[in-house]
Amino acid sequence: MNTLYYEFTESLNIAFAQISAHKMRSMLTALGVIIGIVAVTLMGMAISGMDASFESSLAMLGDDVIYVQKWPWGPVEDWWNYANRPALQDAHATELNRLIESAPNTLLDVAVPVRTRSGTVKRGDSSVSGVYMAGTSEDYGRIITADFREGRLFTETEAESARAVCVLGCDVADALFPSQNAVGQMVQVKGYPFQVVGVLVRQGSFLGLFSFDTQIILPIKAFEKDFGGKTRGLEIRVKIKDKKQLEEAKDELIGLMRRVRGQLPGEKDNFSINGAEAFKEQLDPVKKGIAIAGLFVTGLALFVGAIGIMNITFVSVKERTKEIGTRKALGAKRRTILLQFLIESIAVSLIGGLIGIILSSSLGIAIGHVFPKLPVAISPALIIISLLVSAGTGILAGFAPAWGASRLDPVDALRYE
Amino acid sequence: MSTARTTRPVGPLVIDIEGVKKLYQMGAETIHALRGVSLKIHRNEYLAIMGPSGSGKSTLMNMLGCLDTPTEGHYEFNGKNVAAMVDDELADIRNREIGFVFQTFNLLPRSDALKNVELPLIYAGVPPHERRERAIHVLREVGLENRMYHKPNELSGGQRQRVAIARALVNRPSIILADEPTGNLDSQTGVEIMALFEQLYSLGNTIIVVTHEEDIAQHARRIVRLRDGLIESDKNVG
Numbered sequence: 001m002n003t004l005y006y007e008f009t010e011s012l013n014i015a016f017a018q019i020s021a022h023k024m025r026s027m028l029t030a031l032g033v034i035i036g037i038v039a040v041t042l043m044g045m046a047i048s049g050m051d052a053s054f055e056s057s058l059a060m061l062g063d064d065v066i067y068v069q070k071w072p073w074g075p076v077e078d079w080w081n082y083a084n085r086p087a088l089q090d091a092h093a094t095e096l097n098r099l100i101e102s103a104p105n106t107l108l109d110v111a112v113p114v115r116t117r118s119g120t121v122k123r124g125d126s127s128v129s130g131v132y133m134a135g136t137s138e139d140y141g142r143i144i145t146a147d148f149r150e151g152r153l154f155t156e157t158e159a160e161s162a163r164a165v166c167v168l169g170c171d172v173a174d175a176l177f178p179s180q181n182a183v184g185q186m187v188q189v190k191g192y193p194f195q196v197v198g199v200l201v202r203q204g205s206f207l208g209l210f211s212f213d214t215q216i217i218l219p220i221k222a223f224e225k226d227f228g229g230k231t232r233g234l235e236i237r238v239k240i241k242d243k244k245q246l247e248e249a250k251d252e253l254i255g256l257m258r259r260v261r262g263q264l265p266g267e268k269d270n271f272s273i274n275g276a277e278a279f280k281e282q283l284d285p286v287k288k289g290i291a292i293a294g295l296f297v298t299g300l301a302l303f304v305g306a307i308g309i310m311n312i313t314f315v316s317v318k319e320r321t322k323e324i325g326t327r328k329a330l331g332a333k334r335r336t337i338l339l340q341f342l343i344e345s346i347a348v349s350l351i352g353g354l355i356g357i358i359l360s361s362s363l364g365i366a367i368g369h370v371f372p373k374l375p376v377a378i379s380p381a382l383i384i385i386s387l388l389v390s391a392g393t394g395i396l397a398g399f400a401p402a403w404g405a406s407r408l409d410p411v412d413a414l415r416y417e
Numbered sequence: 418m419s420t421a422r423t424t425r426p427v428g429p430l431v432i433d434i435e436g437v438k439k440l441y442q443m444g445a446e447t448i449h450a451l452r453g454v455s456l457k458i459h460r461n462e463y464l465a466i467m468g469p470s471g472s473g474k475s476t477l478m479n480m481l482g483c484l485d486t487p488t489e490g491h492y493e494f495n496g497k498n499v500a501a502m503v504d505d506e507l508a509d510i511r512n513r514e515i516g517f518v519f520q521t522f523n524l525l526p527r528s529d530a531l532k533n534v535e536l537p538l539i540y541a542g543v544p545p546h547e548r549r550e551r552a553i554h555v556l557r558e559v560g561l562e563n564r565m566y567h568k569p570n571e572l573s574g575g576q577r578q579r580v581a582i583a584r585a586l587v588n589r590p591s592i593i594l595a596d597e598p599t600g601n602l603d604s605q606t607g608v609e610i611m612a613l614f615e616q617l618y619s620l621g622n623t624i625i626v627v628t629h630e631e632d633i634a635q636h637a638r639r640i641v642r643l644r645d646g647l648i649e650s651d652k653n654v655g
Contacts, residue, residue, distance in 0.1 A: 003542030010539050017527050318609040329484060330584070331512020331540035398472045410484045414519075 007336050008343075015344040018316065019351070026058040030313045030352030032305020033393055036298045037356025037386045038363075043294025043381040045364050047287050054283055057205075058276045065143050065242040066253060068092075068236040072281065085270045086261070087233025090220065093137075095260045096236065103378075107238040107249040108256070112139045115223050116235070121168075121216055122188040123176040128339075130174055132215040133189065135223025137233075143239045144200075146212070149173075150196030154219050158197075162221035167198040171213035186240070189216060192226045245276065303395050307353065309397035313345045317405040324405055325413030338406035340409040345398025346391055353390025357383055423619065426637050428460030431591050432481060437490035439476050439646075450476040451570045452646035458569040458625065460591065463618045465634035477643065478627045482517060482594045483510045495591060505636060512540050516585025520594035521528035522577045530556060530580045531565045537588045545625070555583040559613060582613060587638035592623045599633055607617075611636045 019026045067073075070085050093113035100108045115135040121128050135142075141153040154165045166189065173182040173196070182196045203212035220234075240249040250273050257271055316322070326339055361378040439451040451473045458464060458481075468474040479485040482491065483499055486507070492499045494510060502510070504515075511517075524533045534552040543551070556565050559579040569577055578598060585593050595614070597609030615636060618624050626637060634640050635654070642649040 003540070003543065004547075006542060021527065136569050164420075311645070322523065323525065324518075326525075327536070328508060329511060329517045329523075330537045331508050333508045333540070335505075336540060358557075410481050414484070414523075 005337075007339055009334075011340045011343040012347075014340055015347040018344055025312065026348050026351070029308045030306050030348050030355065032301050032303075033349050033352030033390050034305075034356045035357065036301035036305055037390060038344045038360045039294055039301055040298040040389065041378060041382055042358060042363065043223060043298070044385070045360065045378055046290055046294075048379060048382075050287060051281065052187055052291075059145065062143055062145055062237075062239070063276055064175045064240050064246075065240045066240060066246075066250060067274040068253070068257060069272050069274055070233055073274045074310055082272075083107045085242070088236055088271065089234065091255075092260050093236045094342075096238070096256055098417060099256050099259065103256075106250050107241055107245050109241050110139050110142050111236050111238045112137055112143055113220055113234050115142070115220060115232075117227065119190040119227075120174055122315040123185070126144070126173045126176050128172050128214065130214065131169075132210075133218065133223070133227070135218045135220040135227070137220055140217060145330060146200045146203050146326060149199045149201045150181060151196070153217070154197055159219040159221065161223050163224055164194045164226075165197045165219065166194040167200060167217040169200055169211075169213040169215040170198055172216060172360070173335075174218050175197040181341075189218070190227060190333060194218065194222075202265035209410065216300065234347065246277075249389065250275070260388040298389075304351070306393050307399040309345050309348055309394060310401060312348070313341055313398050313401035314404075316344065317341060317401050321408065321413050322406055325410050328408070328410040329414060334406040338402045341402035341405050342395065342398045345402070349394030349397065350387065353386050356390075357386050425461045425619070429461055430457060431457040431460050431495055432456065433491070433492040433493040434479075434480070434637035437480065437487040438553060439473075439480065439485070440488045447634065451480070451487070451645050454643075454648055456641065456648065456651075458592070458623070458624050461618075461621060463614075463636075463638045464622045464626070465580070465637035465640045466625065466643065467629060467631075467634050467640060468649075469629065471644040471645075473646040474627055474629070474643050476646075478594065478596055478625075481592075482515055483507045483627060488547055512537055512586060514591045516582075516588065516590040516593045518578070518581050518585050518593065520600040522569070522574075522581045522601070524577060524580055524584075526569055528599075529566045529568050530561060530572070530583075530606060533580055534584045537584060540576045541588055552583070553576070555586045556580070558586065559583045559654050564625070573606075574602050575609055577603060578606075582610075582617075586617070586622070592625055593617065595624065595626045597627050597628055597630075599630070607633070 068088065070087060071082050076082060090113050093111045098113035100106050100111065113136060118130055119132050119133050121131045125305075138154060138156045138159045148167075149170060151167070151169055154163065157163075158165050166187065168176075168182055168187075176182065176187060177185060180198050185196050186193050187196060200213075200215075203214075205211040240246065242249075254269060254273060257273075258269065261270060263270065293368055324332075327337065357378070364378055431458065434456040435455060437451055437454045438449070441448040454473070454477060456477075466474055466477060468590055476485070480487060483494065483502075484507075486502065487500055490500070494514060499507070499510065517523075525536070528536075531549070531552050534556060535548045538548040553562070553565065556562055559582050561576060561579050564572060564580075565577055567576075569580070572580065575587070582593075582598075585595075593614075598614070599608060599610055601608060611633065614624055614626070615642070624637075626633065626635055637654065639651070639653050641651045
């Protein structure tokens with residue numbers, strides 16, 4: 001056992017002496033592995049970056065909020081089955097809240113009706129178009145994750161009396177009130193005057209698709225009075241108490257909604273329960289695409305790298321045939337020689353891997369500086385995987401030449417010039 | 418030869434070769450390198466093996482050094498049947514029982530003298546501090562205590578061969594097997610190296626020198642002459 005350990009440390013010494021004696025050659029040989037590891041780590045960083053940005057977007061959307069809607073999220077093929085569903089109304093939300101309050105062990109917290117459409121908000125000559133308008137109740141404050149930069153949400157009294165008040169997203173407020181506080185000022189929403197009572201802090205966008213900062217929140221009764229939409233139906237957002245019990249909460253909500261809608265047992269639900277996690281499924285094919293492309297490049301580069309290492313190890317064995325003969329004459333066993341050359345090829349490959357990791361993490365840091373919104377980070381798991389992959393490449397590439405060296409006949413090897 | 422030439426009494430049998438033949442296949446031709454050689458070598462012998470090229474001298478040396486096994490015949494080393502051994506068992510015998518000295522020294526160019534001498538001890542599984550101690554000890558024996566940290570290219574030919582001899586001695590082998598040890602040295606240095614062998618012999622080492630030079634062979638106490646794969650003569654001298 002000791003012998004093996006001494007042979008191992010001796011092999012390590014030889015490997016590093018050999019590599020430092022042939023720095024240029026070793027670096028060129030490691031190039032394939034360097035490229036492969038850069039490809040695999042960049043791919044990993046892209047995927048984990050997407051996951052991280054998705055998670056933060058999800059949290060923005062409220063990962064403890066379930067959406068009750070007429071249509072499911074994502075594409076549907078049998079649209080006709082959904083088109084005839086009865087629309088959701090304020091009354092459904094009111095009824096849901098009554099049931100939630102009377103249920104002792106409910107997993108649900110509150111149900112909030114939300115009507116949406118888009119429109120233009122004006123003040124004097126300035127205007128913002130394509131603003132996401134949300135008509136809702138005062139309970140909306142319990143489901144949004146953002147804080148108020150100034151002011152507040154409208155009160156229950158204001159909501160019930162359909163007062164013309166509104167809360168602005170920060171981009172809307174900044175566009176219309178560049179040099180003064182918005183609270184207390186009047187804006188025109190699709191031509192109707194509303195008084196600003198609050199402005200939300202900056203939240204960013206959801207996966208870059210939808211900005212939370214170009215929205216306006218209005219009391220639902222005022223929304224219905226001015227913009228109609230009673231017939232178009234609304235969505236009910238339900239906050240749950242514990243996001244770890246999401247599935248159980250969904251089941252409870254389905255039961256309650258069926259009671260609210262007076263559905264008979266056996267009848268299909270005539271509403272859809274949507275959650276932000278549905279977006280995850282849409283993200284998966286993108287991640288898979290990146291992974292396949294990344295793995296292809298990695299595989300190709302590592303293959304080329306492995307051939308390079310194999311070649312250089314063959315050369316190294318050839319150059320040192322006489323040394324192998326001498327070592328064998330002095331008592332080196334087959335495994336000693338095998339170990340020596342295998343460790344050398346693993347060392348070259350691992351050095352390539354390390355350089356690759358350093359390159360891609362500095363690339364990641366650079367990208368992070370240029371695009372602060374892209375969460376690129378190299379994880380310990382990614383580093384370990386990269387090192388394992390490079391070590392594996394070294395073993396595969398070095399095995400054939402090392403095996404050949406270990407089988408050399410000592411007499412022939414000693415005579416080799 | 419010179420003055421104090423003592424012949425030590427021989428010890429127990431180390432090498433026992435009986436009817437050894439070695440055949441090589443060279444294309445369609447079969448070469449009989451050894452045609453039936455029998456040889457007994459005891460501890461404390463100083464033996465020279467001589468013969469012109471093609472006499473089977475190198476083949477016999479490879480056989481004695483356990484680098485190769487006979488095609489036919491019997492070979493016992495310290496009572497162990499070497500003829501039936503596989504590669505790694507032979508490696509073990511070479512490591513523990515045989516100290517090689519080569520014509521071209523065969524030192525590792527990037528390692529200093531000390532590291533070169535330590536090498537057989539690594540394969541023997543000797544712990545680092547003991548390796549160092551023993552290597553320093555034998556380097557002192559060959560008179561190189563001031564050159565321990567020199568690399569081969571910083572040493573003269575004679576010093577290189579002394580390092581190689583120290584390396585051969587370090588594991589306290591049963592035999593020292595030297596193949597044309599002065600072949601790459603000038604005659605003055607050659608004389609010094611042969612004096613070193615004389616000294617090692619007087620300290621109780623068993624030495625086998627393979628050479629084609631008559632005056633080198635004359636240092637030995639026994640000369641075995643080969644011709645055409647057979648022993649032509651086997652005489653004690655001095």
